[in-house]
Amino acid sequence: MKYFALVWATLWRKRARTVFTLLSLVAAFLLLGLLQAAHALFSLGSVNLAAPILITQARVSFTSPLPLRLLPQIEAVPGVAAVSWSQFFGGVYKDPKNFFPQFATVPERWRRVFSECRLPEEQFQAWQASRTAAVAGRELAERFGWKVGERIPLQSQIWPRRDGDRAWTFDLVGIFDDSAKGSCARVGNMYIRYDYFDEERQFGRGNAGIYVLRLQDPARAEAIGRQVDAMFENSPDETKTQTEKDFTLNFVRQIGNLSLILYSILGAVFFTLLLLTGNTMSQAVRERIPELAVLKTIGYADGTLLALVLAESLLLCTLGGLGGMLLSVLAMRVLAKVQMQFPPFHADLRVWLTALASMLLLGLAVGLPPALRAGRLSIVDALAERR
Numbered sequence: 001m002k003y004f005a006l007v008w009a010t011l012w013r014k015r016a017r018t019v020f021t022l023l024s025l026v027a028a029f030l031l032l033g034l035l036q037a038a039h040a041l042f043s044l045g046s047v048n049l050a051a052p053i054l055i056t057q058a059r060v061s062f063t064s065p066l067p068l069r070l071l072p073q074i075e076a077v078p079g080v081a082a083v084s085w086s087q088f089f090g091g092v093y094k095d096p097k098n099f100f101p102q103f104a105t106v107p108e109r110w111r112r113v114f115s116e117c118r119l120p121e122e123q124f125q126a127w128q129a130s131r132t133a134a135v136a137g138r139e140l141a142e143r144f145g146w147k148v149g150e151r152i153p154l155q156s157q158i159w160p161r162r163d164g165d166r167a168w169t170f171d172l173v174g175i176f177d178d179s180a181k182g183s184c185a186r187v188g189n190m191y192i193r194y195d196y197f198d199e200e201r202q203f204g205r206g207n208a209g210i211y212v213l214r215l216q217d218p219a220r221a222e223a224i225g226r227q228v229d230a231m232f233e234n235s236p237d238e239t240k241t242q243t244e245k246d247f248t249l250n251f252v253r254q255i256g257n258l259s260l261i262l263y264s265i266l267g268a269v270f271f272t273l274l275l276l277t278g279n280t281m282s283q284a285v286r287e288r289i290p291e292l293a294v295l296k297t298i299g300y301a302d303g304t305l306l307a308l309v310l311a312e313s314l315l316l317c318t319l320g321g322l323g324g325m326l327l328s329v330l331a332m333r334v335l336a337k338v339q340m341q342f343p344p345f346h347a348d349l350r351v352w353l354t355a356l357a358s359m360l361l362l363g364l365a366v367g368l369p370p371a372l373r374a375g376r377l378s379i380v381d382a383l384a385e386r387r
Helices: 004-011 015-042 068-075 107-113 121-129 138-144 194-200 218-231 244-255 258-287 289-297 302-336 349-375 379-383
Strands: 053-058 080-088 102-105 133-137 151-156 167-178 190-193 210-215 239-243
Touching (some): 004 302, 015 258, 068 080, 068 210, 102 194, 107 190, 107 210, 138 167, 258 289, 258 349, 289 379
Parallel strands (some): 102 190, 133 167
Antiparallel strands (some): 053 239, 080 210, 151 167
């Protein structure tokens, strides 16, 4: 730490250049923080992967319906503790940007399959008692400020009513939450009664969208999935059974290869940043060659000069990186308060570790060449300004 004052002073020797370089670093790490957090969200980093849930969909596409006659066969598979079915509703709340997942399901089956989601008993009874009743997750209710007793109007993008009207209205009778912290991955969803939905929709009656299977032993998920699909192989209703995580990731991948898109953007940004910051450090060392020669003259070792220049590079990248990451955290908190199509995302430990590793690697990459030059500096040539 005895050299920190010297490193700090040399860093700010050209204030304008340092400020603009820091701003570039802040912008790059702001982007890194946001994109990495979004990638973690799309990869379901927050989903309770320990929940023993399988999803059975039509083999062709999850948009193709499955008949309800498959239910008894799926329930009879050894190792399946409970089965529910659901149909994606696809409605928007007041404004097209206010989209969130909604599903038509059977209350009794929903509770058995999603036992990690806690719904108060009186609210569950109210859901069973009213055909137009609906329940919402705590996260969703907080997003729109909903309270139990409100009427929720939805404009379905998929399912018109029998009279052709796409406007549906549901009574919010319950708000469910985690039974243990982070256990319920559906707190951003809304569920309506399947019987009411099936009776009122204009087409597709009597079909399920997907089947949701809760297993007795999560370790048998792959074997049970193969057994379910084998039962309907070469039939008109072939199925594809997968874990809940894989099902949701396949849904997201319809947008495109998000990992490739995100990493391509970050790669282009950091390549440009590498050139910019590398040029800044090289120019800073070139300007200080006579000063470095004086330091060597008064006794500073080659290794010490190398370490000082490298420390300056690492300090520059760390200051810019931390500034960008803190801004990304602030931006995520702001975005969490905005009504968005996707759930709020945040920078978890993996995002911070990626950012810290990027700061370190960037600092070494841009600082090592000028640091080596400073370490090999000849006092005579430097004092004669032979650069």
